[in-house]
Amino acid sequence: MLVNLGYGAVFITALLCLYSIGAAVYGVQRKQAVWVDSARNAMLLIFPLLSLAALSLVIQLVTSHFEVAFVAEVTSRAMPTYLKATAWWGGQAGSLLFWAWLMSAFTSAVTLRKWERDREFLPWVIVVGMVTLGFFLFLILAFENPFARLWALPSGRVEAHMFAPQGATLFIPRDGNGLNPLLRHPGMIIHPPMLYLGFVAFVIPYAFAIAALITGRTDDRWIRLTRRWALWAWLFLSLGLILGARWAYDVLGWGGYWGWDPVEISAFMPWLSGTAFVHSVMIQEKRGMLKHWNMILIITTYALVIFGTFLTRSGVLSSVHAFAQSEIGPAFFLFIGLTFLASMSLLFWRWNSLKANNQMTSFLSREALFMLNNVVFMGILVICFWGVIFPLISELVTGQKVTVGPPFYERATAPLFVVMLLLMGIAPLSAWRHSTAKTLGRAMWKPFVVSLLAPILAFAGGIRLWAALLTFWLAAFVAAVTLYEFWRGAQARSRRHAEPLPVALWKLAGRNRRRYGGYLIHLGVVLMSIGIIGIEVFQTETQRTIPQGGEITLGAYTMKYDSLAIFDTADNRNAARAVVSVYKNGEYVGELHPRRDFFYDSQQSMTIPGVRSTWEDDFYVLLVDWLPVTAEGATFKVFHNPLVNWVWFGGLVFILGTLVAAWPERETESAAVTAWQPGGVHATGD
Amino acid sequence: MENKANRAKFIIGGVLIVAAIVYLIVSSTRASAQYFLTIDEMLQRGSEVVGRDLRISGAVIGDTIQYDPQALTLTFEVASVPGDNAEVEAQGGLAAVLHQAVIDPNRPRVKVVYNDVKPDLLRDEAQAIMTGKLGEDGIFYAEELLLKCPTKYEEAVPQQTNQ
Numbered sequence: 001m002l003v004n005l006g007y008g009a010v011f012i013t014a015l016l017c018l019y020s021i022g023a024a025v026y027g028v029q030r031k032q033a034v035w036v037d038s039a040r041n042a043m044l045l046i047f048p049l050l051s052l053a054a055l056s057l058v059i060q061l062v063t064s065h066f067e068v069a070f071v072a073e074v075t076s077r078a079m080p081t082y083l084k085a086t087a088w089w090g091g092q093a094g095s096l097l098f099w100a101w102l103m104s105a106f107t108s109a110v111t112l113r114k115w116e117r118d119r120e121f122l123p124w125v126i127v128v129g130m131v132t133l134g135f136f137l138f139l140i141l142a143f144e145n146p147f148a149r150l151w152a153l154p155s156g157r158v159e160a161h162m163f164a165p166q167g168a169t170l171f172i173p174r175d176g177n178g179l180n181p182l183l184r185h186p187g188m189i190i191h192p193p194m195l196y197l198g199f200v201a202f203v204i205p206y207a208f209a210i211a212a213l214i215t216g217r218t219d220d221r222w223i224r225l226t227r228r229w230a231l232w233a234w235l236f237l238s239l240g241l242i243l244g245a246r247w248a249y250d251v252l253g254w255g256g257y258w259g260w261d262p263v264e265i266s267a268f269m270p271w272l273s274g275t276a277f278v279h280s281v282m283i284q285e286k287r288g289m290l291k292h293w294n295m296i297l298i299i300t301t302y303a304l305v306i307f308g309t310f311l312t313r314s315g316v317l318s319s320v321h322a323f324a325q326s327e328i329g330p331a332f333f334l335f336i337g338l339t340f341l342a343s344m345s346l347l348f349w350r351w352n353s354l355k356a357n358n359q360m361t362s363f364l365s366r367e368a369l370f371m372l373n374n375v376v377f378m379g380i381l382v383i384c385f386w387g388v389i390f391p392l393i394s395e396l397v398t399g400q401k402v403t404v405g406p407p408f409y410e411r412a413t414a415p416l417f418v419v420m421l422l423l424m425g426i427a428p429l430s431a432w433r434h435s436t437a438k439t440l441g442r443a444m445w446k447p448f449v450v451s452l453l454a455p456i457l458a459f460a461g462g463i464r465l466w467a468a469l470l471t472f473w474l475a476a477f478v479a480a481v482t483l484y485e486f487w488r489g490a491q492a493r494s495r496r497h498a499e500p501l502p503v504a505l506w507k508l509a510g511r512n513r514r515r516y517g518g519y520l521i522h523l524g525v526v527l528m529s530i531g532i533i534g535i536e537v538f539q540t541e542t543q544r545t546i547p548q549g550g551e552i553t554l555g556a557y558t559m560k561y562d563s564l565a566i567f568d569t570a571d572n573r574n575a576a577r578a579v580v581s582v583y584k585n586g587e588y589v590g591e592l593h594p595r596r597d598f599f600y601d602s603q604q605s606m607t608i609p610g611v612r613s614t615w616e617d618d619f620y621v622l623l624v625d626w627l628p629v630t631a632e633g634a635t636f637k638v639f640h641n642p643l644v645n646w647v648w649f650g651g652l653v654f655i656l657g658t659l660v661a662a663w664p665e666r667e668t669e670s671a672a673v674t675a676w677q678p679g680g681v682h683a684t685g686d
Numbered sequence: 687m688e689n690k691a692n693r694a695k696f697i698i699g700g701v702l703i704v705a706a707i708v709y710l711i712v713s714s715t716r717a718s719a720q721y722f723l724t725i726d727e728m729l730q731r732g733s734e735v736v737g738r739d740l741r742i743s744g745a746v747i748g749d750t751i752q753y754d755p756q757a758l759t760l761t762f763e764v765a766s767v768p769g770d771n772a773e774v775e776a777q778g779g780l781a782a783v784l785h786q787a788v789i790d791p792n793r794p795r796v797k798v799v800y801n802d803v804k805p806d807l808l809r810d811e812a813q814a815i816m817t818g819k820l821g822e823d824g825i826f827y828a829e830e831l832l833l834k835c836p837t838k839y840e841e842a843v844p845q846q847t848n849q
Contacts, residue, residue, distance in 0.1 A: 182806075253803075361692055363699065375700075379707040386711055391722060401722035401769065403741050404715055405817060405830070412714035416707075543803065545756045596806075605806045624803045625755040635755040637803050 003068060003147040006056035007162060010097070010140055010147075013049045013104075016042045017134040024123035024130075036123045040111050043126055046133070047108040050101045057097060057146055058085050067172040069160035070094055070146040076178030076601040078572035083179060086189045090179045092328075093146035095192065099309060100136040102193075102200045107133065110204055110229075118225065124211035125204075132203055132306075135335050143328045178601035181573075187247035191240055195267055198237030199305045202274060204229040206302040209295055213346040218353045223281045223294065231514075231662035234278055237271045238658060242651040253607040253622050255541060255639035257647065260406040265384045266311035270304040272384070273297055276377040282514075283367050286432060288357030290371070292347070295354065297374075299343040306336050311388075364435040369427040376420050383412045414467075421474040421529065424522050425451075425481045447480035471533045475526045482519045482526075489516075509660065517661025524654030527646050534617075534643025543624065543637040555640050557619050558583040559592070564626055564634055574598040578623045578634055582612055594623040594636070617642040720817055725766035728820060729794050741817045742826065743767065744796070745787035746833075748810025760800040764814050765793040780834075784811045796820075800828040807833035 020042040027035030057070075061084050066072040074087040074094065089095040107129035115122050140146070148160040151168035158171050182188075205226035212222035244264065245257040258264060277297040283290045310332035347354075360368055387404050394402040429443040454476030455469040463469060486505065489512075494504035509516035542554050551560045562579040569575055577595040581588060592610030599606065612619040618641040626634040720741040728735060728742055744764030751762040765787040768774055777783050787793050788811050798816060808814070808831075818828035 253806075359692065360696060363695070368696075372703075375703055379703075379710075382707065383711055383714075386715070390715065402719045403722050404718050405720060405741075408714045408718040411717060412710045415710060543758055545758075603809070607806055622803065624758075625753065633755075635758065635803075 002056040002060055002065075003149060003162075006053040006060075007145065007147040009049045009053035009056070010100075010137060013046050013053070013100075014134060014137040014141060016046055016049070017130045017137060020046075020130045021127050021134070024126045028123045033119075036126075039123065039126050043111055043130065044108055047101075047104040050097075050104045054088070054097060054101045057094065058088055060147075061085060061087055064176070066174070066176050067149045067170050068146075069148050069150050072150065072173050072176040074176070074179050076176040076572075078601055079178060079184075080571065083184055083189075087179050089192045089196070090183055091146075093140070093144040093148075095196070096136055096140050096144050097146050098193070099196055099200065100133055100140065102196055103129070103133045103136065103203065106200055106204055110207075118221065120215045120217060121208060121211040121222070121225075124214050125207045128207035128210050129203065131339075135331075139328055139331060143331070175601065178599065181597070181599045181602060181604050181606040182251055184606075185247055185251050187243050187250060191243040191247055194236050194243060195240030196309075198233050198235070198240055198274075199270065199309060201229055201233030201236060202270060202298075202301050202305050205233070205277075206298050209298045210343060210346065213295070213343075213350050216350065216353060218291065218350055220281075220284050220288070220291075223284055227278075227281060227285075228662055228664065230274070230278055230281070231658065234271070234274050235655065235658040235662055237267070237274060238651075239655055241267060241271060242648075242655070245651075246648060249644075250609070251606070253609055255539065255609075255620055255622075255637075255641060256535070257644075260387075260409040262388050263311055265388055265409075266304075266308040269381055269384050269388075270301050270308055272377050272381040273301040273304055276374045276381075277301060279370055279377075280374050283370050287367055289360065289367060291354040291356060292351065293374070295347050299340065299347065302343070303336050303340045306332065306339070310336070362434045362436070364426075364430055364437065364440055366427060366430045366432045366435070369423055369430055373420065373423050373427065376416050376423065379416050380413050383409065383416075387412075417529075418470065418474065421471070421478055421525075424525065425474065425477040428481060428485055428519065428522075444481070447484045448477065451477035451480045465537060468533050468537050471529060475529050475533075478522055479526045482522050485519060486516070513663060514661045517657045517659070517663075520657025520660055521654050522657075524650045524652070524657055527650030527653055529650075531643045531646030531648075531650060534646065535641045538642045539639060541637065541639045543635065545625075545633055545635040547633050552636060552638055554619075554638050556585050557638075557640060558586075559619075559621060559636070559638060561634055561636070562591075569597075572600050574600065576623065576626060578610075578626070578636075580610065580621060580636070582619060582621075584619075592619075592621050594621045596623050613645055615643075615645055618644045722769065724769040725764065725796050726794050727769075728826075729766075729796065736820050736822055738819065739817065740820060740826075741815070742796075743769065743813060743815045745784040746808060746810060746812045746814050747788050747795070750797075751808065751810075753804050755804075758801055758803065760802070760804050760808075761797060762808070762814075763795045763797050764816075765790070765795050767813065780813065781811075784813055796824070796826050798826045798828050800831050802831070805831055805833055 020039045023035045023039035023042065027033065027037075027039060060068050060071050061075055062081055064071065064075060064077055064084070070091060070093050074091040075084045079087070087094070089098045107126075110125065110129070111122075145162055148162050150158055150171040150173070151161055151165055152158050152171040153165060154167045159165070161168075164170070205222075208222040208226045212218050241264075244267070248254075248259070249257040277294065280290050280297060281294055284294050310329065360371070362368060387408055391401050391403045394400060425447075426440065426444070430440055451473060455473040458469055458472050463472075489508050490501055490505035493499065493508045494501050497504065497507075499507065540554060542552065544552050546552060546561050548561055548563065551558050560581045560583070562581055564576060564578045566574065566576045575595055575597045577593055580592050580594065582590050582592055590612055592612060594610035595608045597606050597608065598604070607622055607624075610621045610623075618639070620639040620641055622637040622639075624635040624637050718739075720739040721735065722741045723731070723735070725742055725744045728740065742764075745767050747763045747765060751760075753760050767783050767787045768777070774780055774783050777786070798814070800816075800818075813834040815832040815834065816826065816828040817830040818826055820826050
């Protein structure tokens with residue numbers, strides 16, 4: 001039986017986890033490398049074993065074995081095969097296994113690297129990886145078993161158990177509930193894996209940080225070893241967030257992409273501390289400062305990763321994402337609390353060996369501005385965390401549950417986002433150690449003057465909102481500074497090496513991937529912020545019921561309701577699909593097909609907007625309701641979303657920049673090795 | 687000497703930033719706090735909470751859902767459910783609690799008016815989580831409506847094959 005095979009594999013993996021932890025610790029204490037090697041070998045067995053478990057679950061899903069409770073819960077016969085397979089992470093039990101499987105892949109990958117120079121880290125990296133993995137396996141075995149089958153008890157009740165209860169017979173539903181229709185979207189198929197990849201990948205830098213604390217090798221070796229891991233983790237997390245936003249825009253039909261929902265925030269929080277981390281490790285590499293801070297950041301990120309996994313997978317907070325509920329909450333809290341306390345205790349134990357090699361002297365130096373950037377990210381993080389836990393706190397203190405909604409987050413974080421943009425414009429021009437207003441001003445005045453064009457043009461275009469004007473200026477400022485940096489660097493190189501400018505630019509970026517990748521990321525943020533201002537400040541909407549041939553006008557756009565067809569589709573849904581013609585300034589620009597599908601298996605409907613998307617704006621039409629018999633009248637909700645495409649384009653640039661920064665770089669890897677010395681300032685990199 | 691002055695400079699700067707963030711949090715919390723009440727609690731407090739920003743949750747009673755697409759007015763009734771997760775679990779999970787709330791005629795109920803598009807998930811025994819205000823007329827005027835539909839294995843029972 002496949003379920004027994006899968007369950008058995010998870011069980012054996014859990015035992016191997018325990019063995020691996022024990023062998024690694026024993027090996028260190030006895031100073032016997034053979035035990036550490038044994039732990040490593042046990043760890044390498046885990047990935048194939050969990051792959052076996054995963055494979056048996058996916059086969060059950062694809063072949064519709066509805067006697068397996070998880071299969072019945074997330075799939076139905078009518079679903080296409082690729083959706084059945086990816087329903088693996090569509091429910092709680094499956095996604096825990098998915099998490100564990102990814103974790104095992106990453107720990108295996110990290111164990112396979114060459115360890116000659118870092119042998120003392122190995123056992124502790126194994127321990128941290130295995131403790132984390134073991135926790136998830138424990139959850140699977142004790143609470144959320146995706147292999148549990150449905151049994152009809154003699155009393156007539158149907159319950160999910162791994163093994164047959166006394167006198168029970170196997171219960172096979174004729175069809176499953178089917179995946180929530182809202183999740184049947186390409187964005188939703190890759191969004192959770194991306195988030196999870198990001199979550200899991202951040203465990204690796206954390207494991208090295210803990211290994212550094214335990215072994216006392218508290219120089220920046222752990223950072224150099226894991227900086228690429230951290231960037232990849234950050235890349236996946238960013239991609240997951242962007243895809244999630246796109247999914248919300250395409251599927252949830254409220255015309256927006258980000259609702260400050262607790263679950264969104266729980267994925268956003270590790271991203272915030274991770275962003276602070278990828279910035280501030282550079283200061284430790286360059287200047288040997290902020291060593292405690294980097295430890296705190298990675299420990300916080302790890303805790304938030306687990307917290308994020310927990311929030312998405314428990315019913316503790318009400319949210320549109322609450323697709324899953326269960327009793328794994330206390331276990332999660334206990335695990336987060338224990339690992340956080342243990343990590344912090346280790347940090348305090350090693351506090352004195354993490355003294356900075358240098359001191360900050362100038363407010364405008366690069367390191368001070370980086371520090372400020374960190375404070376801003378952590379400030380946003382604290383605001384988010386406060387908002388998420390405020391209901392729990394208020395209930396504890398006053399007995400009255402009080403929540404805060406999106407206005408809280410928008411109001412509190414907006415000034416910090418503004419400071420963040422400003423820093424993005426100033427920091428690349430400031431010097432390490434020491435900068436004054438004068439030197440900065442000299443470096444900055446050209447891009448500054450150019451950037452003033454943006455608010456002037458916007459003002460001339462009729463925009464009077466100061467918040468929008470300010471943001472447009474900031475966006476233009478960051479863009480100007482960044483492009484100016486590209487140009488300056490390329491020009492200098494072109495002169496030095498007598499290369500044509502484009503070649504010089506290409507080679508320059510290739511030699512300094514992290515720096516120029518980072519600038520590309522900044523440009524991505526600029527583009528996104530233009531889109532965000534567009535939709536946040538200038539979005540308009542209207543809704544009306546109109547007869548066939550009727551029109552709705554919104555701004556420059558007019559939509560005409562042409563017809564409505566209601567039909568059944570092959571995958572077991574009933575679709576109502578309207579045809580509307582769109583006119584812009586009286587000119588016909590195309591046809592849209594907003595629709596509403598009703599899924600028979602899950603008895604739920606799904607609204608699919610019709611969107612005309614251009615660089616200037618999106619015209620977004622929702623079919624809300626219709627008169628069923630005559631199809632003569634229908635209700636539409638219409639949004640005009642200016643500039644929203646820049647959010648997605650900016651996201652693309654952002655990801656591209658991260659790829660550039662994270663791409664393996666042979667030369668500087670060896671350079672980093674030679675530069676390894678406490679506080680060493682090396683010449684390569686940025 | 688210079689070291690100390692330098693340190694003080696950064697400490698003062700840091701304190702100012704932290705103070706600014708704390709101010710942002712406190713003032714924004716004040717400006718947008720919503721009281722989370724069960725329907726039971728809301729009705730008991732009555733006039734005391736009229737006009738306040740509230741967040742309530744209840745079980746949707748399917749028979750009462752009325753939608754006027756012309757005016758985009760959605761009305762329905764919700765029955766009180768416990769607000770505490772532990773309590774919900776003790777009573778057999780969310781699905782069971784919602785079912786009980788809907789079939790129990792003695793459960794406190796409140797009428798909800800929502801002026802917007804009818805959400806896809808609105809149906810009998812769904813959990814409605816709403817923010818809005820309680821009117822003098824005893825009707826809850828929702829500004830935001832979230833819905834949750836728990837999955838249940840019990841639904842599969844009538845579909846059993848002959849095995």
